[in-house]
Amino acid sequence: MLIEAENLSKTYTLRKKTGRLKRERATVEAVRELNLSVAEGELLGYIGPNGAGKSTSIKMFTGILSPSGGTLRVAGLEPIRERKQLARRIGVVFGQRTTLWWDLPLRDSFALLHRMYAIPDARYAENLKRYVELLGLAELLDTPVRQLSLGQRMRGDLTAALLHDPSILYLDEPTIGLDVTSKMVVREFLAELNRERGTTIVLTTHDLDDIERLCRRVVVIDHGTVAYDGELSALxxxxxxxxxxxxxxxxPGPAVTVPGATVTRVDGPRQWLAFPAEANAAELISAVASRYELVDVSIREADIEDVVRELYSS
Amino acid sequence: MDEAAARTPGVVVTYLASMRMWARSAMQYRTSLILVMIYGTFVAGTELAALLVIYSNVQSLGGFSLAEALYIYGTAQAAFFISDLLFTGTEYLGARIRMGTFDALLVRPVGVLPQVFADQFTPRRFCPLISAFGALVAGLVSAPVHWTWLRAVLVPYTLLTGVAVFGAIWVFVGAFQVMVTDASEAMNIVTYGGQFMTSYPLSLYGRNLMLFLTFGIPLGFVNWQPTLYVLGHPDPLGLPTLFRFAGPLFAAALWGVALSAWRGALRHHCSTGS
Incomplete structure (x- = not known):
């Protein structure tokens, strides 16, 4: 197991001002009794609403935050205590916050990482060539990072996180704000990285398209603990x-009435009817058609967004 | 894996590599850098001019002539600005933590403190050294010093001690910023305040403040104590002669405390994430 968390907890103590001088201590359980094991080569979707404990737990996995309870092993190491060794085994992409040198050409940031991670020259050259090719960065290597578009910068950050061949790659919102093409490039790249190199990927995202396209396994974090852990289809x-x-x-007309479905929205002649997933759609359509004059029909499957919303609210 | 770990850069290489990146970043804006450097040199020069203006009205300050005051001013400014050059990155830590970019330094396989020291380095920090060394050389040439080998050695010794004392204070600044991210200005009392106080003879400030600046915050060892020996002045506090040479001891002790404060602050950061 690459990540092994048992009853992992994180409690913050907040001091709230309650009067002019008085302060009250309040403890917040950001993560509580979280159990998770991630095997080598998995591509895991790590999702949950804001404030659910996603980033707190990721920060513990990456050795930035110390747990307040439970046990945690990442790549066989104890995060925090073996911070530097752990750093060699993981790559982190912080989403909107780039770790590249803003005013310097992309190439320079990579060269610095070459030194900091003491990557052997041959392997560095090989990795750089490979990622530059896969991510289409060849023409951008001499461009200062500040002049890159968001999508180009994200591709630069991905390369930066991977030059030292980490076993685990953590991604925090890697596709946020990207255009459709960039999103596709990033997704294809991640899928290939996972497939070809066997890199374990933990993907945090609000973009459920990312999850649907990339992840077989989904972990939903809610209220600081694992609310769901399993296959996407089962979810x-x-x-x-x-x-x-x-x-x-x-x-156009008033909302239609048919047994087994309820109208959720009416917009001119178009109406939306919700019906249970297990009900027979064909029967419903013929029921509508027998009572009203139909021009067109389409069925929308519940997407992951609805599913997760449902899960959070239950 | 082990082989790679063995070649992981140490403190100095990490520090120099980071410095180089920041320096090159600053040099991307060449015109702006040149203008700011001219301005910085000029501002430092006007501060020195202020000292000269004072001496155009008085013969001595706290028992020190202009030549001697120039030496004191020069050693304090040079020590401060060399420390500023080397360690002042800790000042930007609060901003880094607020913006959430500090975490990026924690997930690299190298020391955190050398990366922090080098943060936002810019060549413009060399500028104030011009007037600092100008004052120092002018003081050395014109002060009526009976030069001996010991006195001559004490001059670089003073500078190194001063850099070390201010350096430890910069480490405190870093620790403080981690603990209290929104009150970074508070440490300016010690850093820039210390720079100002040590630029003049401490005898100006009276006995109690002098005692505090010797044993409380050991700024008295930046330049005051060894300078008393170089210029052949008695110690107004009457401390034993050994104190003139004790600077490095105080500096080392201060670094010890500063580094453990830094480690404590990092632990605090790791447990609170803010």
Whole structure:
């Protein structure tokens, strides 16, 4: 196991001002009794609402925060205590906060990492060549980072995090704010990295497209602990969120009434009908068609966003 | 793996590599850098001019002539600005923590403190050294010193001790910023305040402050104590002659305390994340 967390907890003590001088101590359990094991070569979606304990736990995994309870081993090391050794085994991409040198060409940031991680020259050259090719950075190596677009910078950050061949790559919102093409490049790159190099990837994101396209296993963190851990498809089934039938009627009218479905929205002649995932869609469509004049129909499956929202609220 | 770990850069290489990156970053804006450097040199020069203006009205300050005051001013300024050049990156730590970019330094396989020392380094920090060494040389040439080998050696000894004392204070600044990210200005009392106080004969400040500046915050060892010996003045506090040479001991002790404060602050950061 590359990441092994048992009953991992993190408690913060906050001092709240309650009067002019008085302060009250309040403890906040950001992470409580979190259990997680991640095997080598997994590509894990790590999701949850803001403030659920995602980043607190990731900070513990990366050796930035010390746990207040439980045990944690990452790559066989004890984070914090063996911070430097751990740093050699992990790569971290902080999403919006770049770790590249703002005013210097991309190439210079890579060269600094070459030294800091003491990457053997041959391996450095090989990795740099490979990532530059895969991520299309060749023309950008001599461009100062400040002149790169968000997507280009993200590709630079990815390369920077991988030059030392880490076993685990942590990504915090790697596709936020990127255009469609950049998103695709990043996703394809991650899938290939995981497949070809066997790099374990822990992906934190709000973009559920990322999860759907990349991750077989999803861990949902809520209220500081694991709310769901398993396959993405099973998560969908477990919640069994409603599907939606969208019908275009011949003319606008009041909400239709059919057994087994409820209208959630009406917009002119178009109406949205929610029905249970396990119900027969064909029957529902013929029920609507027998009562109203239908022009067009389409069915929308519950997407992961609905599923997760459902999970959070339950 | 082990082989790579063995070649992981130590403190000095990490520090120099980071410095180089920051220096090159600053040099991307050449015109701006040149203008700021001219300005910085000029400002440091006007401070020196202020000292000269004072001496155009008085013969001596705290028992020291202009030539002697120039020497004191020169040693304090040179020591402070060399320490500023080397260690002042700790001042930017509060901002880093607030912006969340400090974490990036923690996930690298190298020491945190050398990366912090080098933070935001810019060649413009060389500028104040011009007037500092100008004052120092002027003082050395014109002060009526009976030069001996010991006195001559004490001059660089004074500078090194001064750099070390101020350096330890910069480490405290770093520790303080980690603990109290939003009160970074508070440490200016010790850093820039210390720079100012040591630039003039401590005998100006009276006995109690002198005692505090010797045993409380050992700024008295930046330049005052060894300078008393070089210039052949008695110690107004009447401390034994050994104190003139004790600077490095106080500096080492201060570094010991500063480094453990730094480690404590890092531990605090790791347990609170802020």
């Amino acid at each position: 969908r089934n477990r919640i069994a969120a409603d599907r939606t039938l969208v019908v275009d009627l011949a003319r």
